[in-house]
Amino acid sequence: MPTLKFPLSRIEGHAQVVIEVQGGKVVSAYFQATEFRGFEHLVKGVPAEDMVVIVPRICGVCSTAHHVAAVEALEDAYGVTPPPLAQNIRELLLLGQLIQNQATSLFIFTMPDRLGTESIFQIPDQADTAQPMHIAQGVAQVRKAGTNLIKVAGGQFIHPVKAVVGGMTSGITKAEADAARAEVEAALPLACRLFDYYIEKTRELKERIGTLGDDAPAYYIASVGDTKPDYSGDRLRMLDPHGVLCDEFPARDFWSHLTYEETDYSYSGRTNYKGNVIRANSLARINMAKSMGTPYADGYLKRFRETFGHPAHAILLFDIARGIELVYALERALEILSGPLDGEDTHIGFTPRDGEGYGLVEAPRGPLIHHYVIQNGLISKADFIIPTVHNVMAIEQALRVAAERYITAERIDMELEHAVGRVVRAFDPCIACATH
Amino acid sequence: MKTFAVLQLSGCAGCEMSLLEAGDWTKKYELTHLPLVISSHDIPDVEVLLISGGVRTDEDLFKLRRSVKKAQQVVAVGTCAISGGVASLGDREEVRALFTAEESRREVPRLLPKCHPIDTFVNVTFYLPGCPPTPELFMVALSGKNDFKSSKIVCAECGRKKVKEIRPQSLAGFSQGSVLTDICLIKQGFLCIGSSTRNGCLAPCPRAGFPCVGCRGPSDILMEKGKAAWLQSIQRIFETLTDIPAEEVNAGLRSPQLSLFLFQFSDYDGTARPVRPKEKMI
Numbered sequence: 231m232p233t234l235k236f237p238l239s240r241i242e243g244h245a246q247v248v249i250e251v252q253g254g255k256v257v258s259a260y261f262q263a264t265e266f267r268g269f270e271h272l273v274k275g276v277p278a279e280d281m282v283v284i285v286p287r288i289c290g291v292c293s294t295a296h297h298v299a300a301v302e303a304l305e306d307a308y309g310v311t312p313p314p315l316a317q318n319i320r321e322l323l324l325l326g327q328l329i330q331n332q333a334t335s336l337f338i339f340t341m342p343d344r345l346g347t348e349s350i351f352q353i354p355d356q357a358d359t360a361q362p363m364h365i366a367q368g369v370a371q372v373r374k375a376g377t378n379l380i381k382v383a384g385g386q387f388i389h390p391v392k393a394v395v396g397g398m399t400s401g402i403t404k405a406e407a408d409a410a411r412a413e414v415e416a417a418l419p420l421a422c423r424l425f426d427y428y429i430e431k432t433r434e435l436k437e438r439i440g441t442l443g444d445d446a447p448a449y450y451i452a453s454v455g456d457t458k459p460d461y462s463g464d465r466l467r468m469l470d471p472h473g474v475l476c477d478e479f480p481a482r483d484f485w486s487h488l489t490y491e492e493t494d495y496s497y498s499g500r501t502n503y504k505g506n507v508i509r510a511n512s513l514a515r516i517n518m519a520k521s522m523g524t525p526y527a528d529g530y531l532k533r534f535r536e537t538f539g540h541p542a543h544a545i546l547l548f549d550i551a552r553g554i555e556l557v558y559a560l561e562r563a564l565e566i567l568s569g570p571l572d573g574e575d576t577h578i579g580f581t582p583r584d585g586e587g588y589g590l591v592e593a594p595r596g597p598l599i600h601h602y603v604i605q606n607g608l609i610s611k612a613d614f615i616i617p618t619v620h621n622v623m624a625i626e627q628a629l630r631v632a633a634e635r636y637i638t639a640e641r642i643d644m645e646l647e648h649a650v651g652r653v654v655r656a657f658d659p660c661i662a663c664a665t666h
Numbered sequence: 667m668k669t670f671a672v673l674q675l676s677g678c679a680g681c682e683m684s685l686l687e688a689g690d691w692t693k694k695y696e697l698t699h700l701p702l703v704i705s706s707h708d709i710p711d712v713e714v715l716l717i718s719g720g721v722r723t724d725e726d727l728f729k730l731r732r733s734v735k736k737a738q739q740v741v742a743v744g745t746c747a748i749s750g751g752v753a754s755l756g757d758r759e760e761v762r763a764l765f766t767a768e769e770s771r772r773e774v775p776r777l778l779p780k781c782h783p784i785d786t787f788v789n790v791t792f793y794l795p796g797c798p799p800t801p802e803l804f805m806v807a808l809s810g811k812n813d814f815k816s817s818k819i820v821c822a823e824c825g826r827k828k829v830k831e832i833r834p835q836s837l838a839g840f841s842q843g844s845v846l847t848d849i850c851l852i853k854q855g856f857l858c859i860g861s862s863t864r865n866g867c868l869a870p871c872p873r874a875g876f877p878c879v880g881c882r883g884p885s886d887i888l889m890e891k892g893k894a895a896w897l898q899s900i901q902r903i904f905e906t907l908t909d910i911p912a913e914e915v916n917a918g919l920r921s922p923q924l925s926l927f928l929f930q931f932s933d934y935d936g937t938a939r940p941v942r943p944k945e946k947m948i
Contacts, residue, residue, distance in 0.1 A: 239701040272756035290680020349704035385874030399875030579843035
């Protein structure tokens with residue numbers, strides 16, 4: 231039985247796709263995560279409050295989400311509510327990450343698929359007269375607006391430190407906020423131009439390949455509300471394949487609503503909802519949104535709905551949904567930066583106690599849950615429920631759809647290799663996180 | 667243009683994200699391999715090879731040995747590549763037993779008994795410590811010359827005042843309430859180890875109100891002396907600046923698994939490894 235293996239690039243981490251074919255028929259399509267560090271094992275016995283330093287190291291791309299989820303899990307266990315100013319700064323922190331991540335995924339990971347290049351760092355200047363700017367430089371500026379937000383809100387832009395149990399270690403000075411605002415203001419029109427170009431190039435791609443990928447109706451999971459998404463996450467929500475809210479539960483009830491299973495072919499586990507394929511990440515949130523609550527993002531959302539309907543299922547729309555969120559995050563960051571952030575009321579004292587806590591954050595890739603059990607001040611058990619894990623079955627289903635399109639009894643169309651890359655990148659999986 | 671490539675072993679991609687932020691390299695250097703941002707599956711011959719992540723699996727080891735042959739200079743980037751990093755937390759008997767349970771998975775790379783720094787297996791031209799190293803430091807690493815100048819320790823850069831009148835009685839940590847601006851974190855009862863940590867980062871964490879956890883590793887002076895001397899030097903700082911009982915500081919420093927200090931001590935502890943020369947440390 232011929233086995234096709236496709237090592238993956240332009241995603242976070244080490245993974246490959248394995249497709250087994252027999253007599254021109256696709257037998258199986260696996261998404262195989264090939265790295266493992268074992269964070270659930272290695273945090274056993276560490277002092278609980280050290281988690282806020284250790285767990286961001288699960289992933290340098292998603293470190294902000296892990297940092298905040300760790301703090302929230304500990305606050306849940308200790309019964310602490312941080313002051314409003316701290317919550318404001320945490321929202322800004324998560325928006326900074328969303329800007330950085332969506333800009334990276336859209337323009338560094340998936341733009342080359344639209345332009346037929348290996349990397350945006352290898353696009354010749356003015357390769358395309360419609361190109362709105364030097365792509366790599368424009369992208370760097372948009373990303374920087376996001377990383378700088380993480381820096382002012384979190385102390386450093388990778389593995390931030392400012393969120394601690396009880397709040398934030400410090401506020402944001404007026405000067406820092408003003409500088410960050412100027413950067414975000416400059417990045418917003420740039421991001422819109424890059425996104426418009428991206429939408430146009432996606433339309434051309436669709437004309438060329440004839441599809442936007444697997445569009446089978448699916449369940450969606452996210453932890454944001456339906457207007458003005460707050461990425462601090464409150465409850466998990468499920469949308470059914472018709473776009474109707476069908477379930478809602480707190481993080482601690484995760485285990486009774488979703489089924490998690492390990493596999494023997496990958497270091498990543500996977501989840502399902504009552505046996506059904508689920509999808510997390512940008513398209514889940516956009517399908518859930520009634521409005522974004524900011525003008526430009528709402529304009530994009532309206533056009534998205536008019537063009538693709540509701541709920542939208544085709545997988546390349548994950549990428550477009552990411553662009554809407556990029557615009558939203560920039561606009562929302564401007565709103566927060568316009569308010570006072572330099573107050574001293576960023577933190578309250580607390581009394582540590584043993585017990586159990588859940589932290590929930592809507593990371594760029596979907597709902598992230600941290601669950602800790604604390605005994606004698608030390609971590610005795612930790613679970614990290616990673617957004618990518620919710621998408622594994624959806625990725626494999628979409629891979630199968632792509633494989634069946636390009637594999638026939640007579641031949642294997644080499645477009646398959648590109649298709650495999652596009653499918654996986656649409657879900658923007660994070661392998662360091664998924665395997666941790 | 668000078669060419670460089672990046673080999674990612676088992677790590678978090680934080681080092682690569684930091685490299686991407688150092689936007690200037692696109693004008694000076696040609697990146698030929700980094701699967702995170704380029705579709706390429708093999709490392710070509712290059713002048714500088716940056717290696718991030720630790721050696722966790724047999725596949726890591728295979729890639730490491732194969733790749734260094736293609737490079738004129740090899741830079742060990744980040745704590746994982748230099749000392750095994752956060753994964754060294756798993757270098758304990760009880761955790762190792764848990765790892766063996768993972769070995770039943772088929773078709774994935776086998777796990778090695780522990781996570782190794784890369785210089786266990788290959789020669790390294792320069793070390794670029796930090797978790798992750800700052801974007802500016804990447805530019806130094808790419809230049810191929812270790813001519814970076816900065817103050818010796820993180821403590822010299824944080825700008826917080828060591829007010830004489832304040833002498834904390836205990837290691838209260840964040841439970842006590844807000845962090846005071848402008849006052850030394852040790853003076854507020856935090857276990858900050860900026861006094862023994864190599865500078866170059868310009869102290870972003872203590873500036874933001876979070877004690878230094880030492881991710882850049884030991885300062886030049888302490889690098890060659892070993893763990894006992896480091897712990898002593900930190901103890902002395904606390905004796906000078908605080909009234910916290912020595913036993914309490916000592917217990918904090920040696921807290922379970924040394925988890926907060928794993929960046930400084932993890933791989934230096936109890937191994938026969940030759941000292942890494944400070945001339946090679948950026």
